[in-house]
Amino acid sequence: MLAPFVLVAPAVLILVLLRLYPLLLGVNFSFTGDGDRDGAMVGFDNYVDLLRDPLFQGALRNVGLLVLLLPVAVAIPGLLATFIYLRVPGHRFYRSVYFFPAVLSPVIVGAIFNLLLSFDGPVNSILGAFGIGPVDWLGDPDVAMFAVVGVHVWATFGMALVVFLAGFATLDSALLDAARVDGASLTQVIWHVIIPSLTRTIQFVFVTTMIGMLTSMFGLLYVMTSGGPEGSTYLPEYYIWIQQGQMNRPALASAASTVLFVIMLVVGLLQLKLLRRAGRED
């Protein structure tokens, strides 16, 4: 009689005690004050502060920028996987090399690129040899965010590449042969055969890349730009960390966490919906 409940109890207990309860505590905490008003209920004051803070606005804008850059971040591993699948010369070598950065920790990747992208670093020397003026990759507010996203894509595309290769394994090679016999060019093969056959893989990579961008860029930001220059590379997680650890405003940080949670929830639900719809089409 009790057995079913007892059996689900561990999962439910873990979820409620270690996930839901702390989450509710955090949301509740975001309605209390900091400093002199520590512990007092302040209603939506923290949220008003957040929306007025140009730094947090900048962080949200950067989230928007990440969403816009998402297609690029998915296209790069997709295209490279296609080349490997089509057996360009040296494809075995590339297959292992492309995955290599995925095993490095973000801190190490950040440190390496700090050296490469520094003002008097090798990247600028090479550009200089071609007569292109030095670019302050991590010191120019218009460039820094793209530099960090670029490094993040470099560091993580190996995982997406593996997923794409797994997708290719399910591709019917007879279709490719047929397209070749019909005289299709490479772009036509990619556009009319490969992309339609890999819809579900592409969607999966979209979802995982998005999550990766929103939740695991902290290490790179911390090492490469510290949110700068001029606050141009803030993301919500970095903002939360600064407010809680450096500014001693844990309640404001809680409010920012709640906003980030809602954003992730909305993005997650939208993606789930997209995936379901795609599933029905199959």
Added chain:
Amino acid sequence: MKQRAVWAAVLVAGLALTGCGSATGSGSSSGGSDKKLVVWDWKSGEASSAQYVEKAKADFAKKHKDVEVEFVAQPFDQYYTLLGAAIQSGKGPDVILFNGGGQIRDRVDSLQPLDEYVGEDRQRLAGWEAFAKGGKTYAAPVTLQGHPIYYNKALYERAGLDPAKPATTWQEFLANCATITQKTGAKCFAQGNKEGIGIQFFLSAMASGVLTPQEYDNWIAGKRDWNSPNVKKIFELWKETGTAKLNNDGANSTAMFNDAFAVFQSAKAAHIIGLMSDIGHWKDFNEFITPEKLGVMMAPTVTSGATPSLPYDGGIGYAVAKWTKDPKVAADLVRSLTSTDALKAFYANAGAITADTTIDVSQSGPAVTTIVGALKTGKPAPHVALSSKALDLMGRLSQQLLSGSISVDDVVKQMAAADTAG
């Protein structure tokens, strides 16, 4: 079957509960008992601090034989985050290491005023102001932290300048820099403003040459007039370091810790506004530039009536938490941690200028002698008086000043707003 399921549930519930327990911190690292004091810091784990901790412990054992002391070294970049969590839970360590200024002032609600316990140490130690708020002292200083302007005498010699006579006015300073850059190729300043720290050092090092003594004292006392011409002048000078190409290239993407120090150490720049203790200081520079070739100069005078002085404060100091069982015993531990013997070991091994002004430093080279000699006339550093929020904003605005995307008027306006709000 049912029996087994019940056992499984009990087991999981037990695991979940112990999991909760360890997530909130085990007893060994937080909250001392009657016979035990827990100290949090980011120093005691380093080899160079071992002797210091040993001496302090020995001194404390003389007073309280039966009380055990446990040092918990936390990683510095996580320190205030971890401490914030401990303060929230209301049961943290008994004795806590703090940076002076904003970091401790933001958290005095959780600390015990120490005035009644440390009276005897008042004269011997310097740098108390950085740990005081509202007329009460919350920590005893261990080291002094300040911002001397270091210069490379070898570069002065190569440029044909007299290394014994650094510039005393801003115009002279600019002329010297032009000569050095022309003759040696070295830049004027090694500057690292990636974290927005460059402006903090610059403000503190230059302020005494720009502000009148009255303005300076008002600034420290919290009466800051951001719209005064002299305050604006400091930010104009900062902007000038960018437009006149005094800084190393890419100052906004150069980290102060430790890329800017490396620029100075490798003689690619003639001056750097460094620190007095811990890092980026005379001991580090002595290794590369040699003690004889390392000079320390006072801020060049910009406005008449300004009297250049060394900006310094209490650097790090030990405070006592409000929730400790017996504040007297904890305060005794703080006094042991700032005893002359312990601080002497800290100076010798870690290369810090300690708060104890009675320690002899003459064998460490002319730069240290200059610094210690300037302590008497020194004043608190202007940037330390600002809140962490104002400092954070100033960091970002200073980067905009260097990249030319904001005007000085706009900067002082925003700073004035942040300073009153913070």
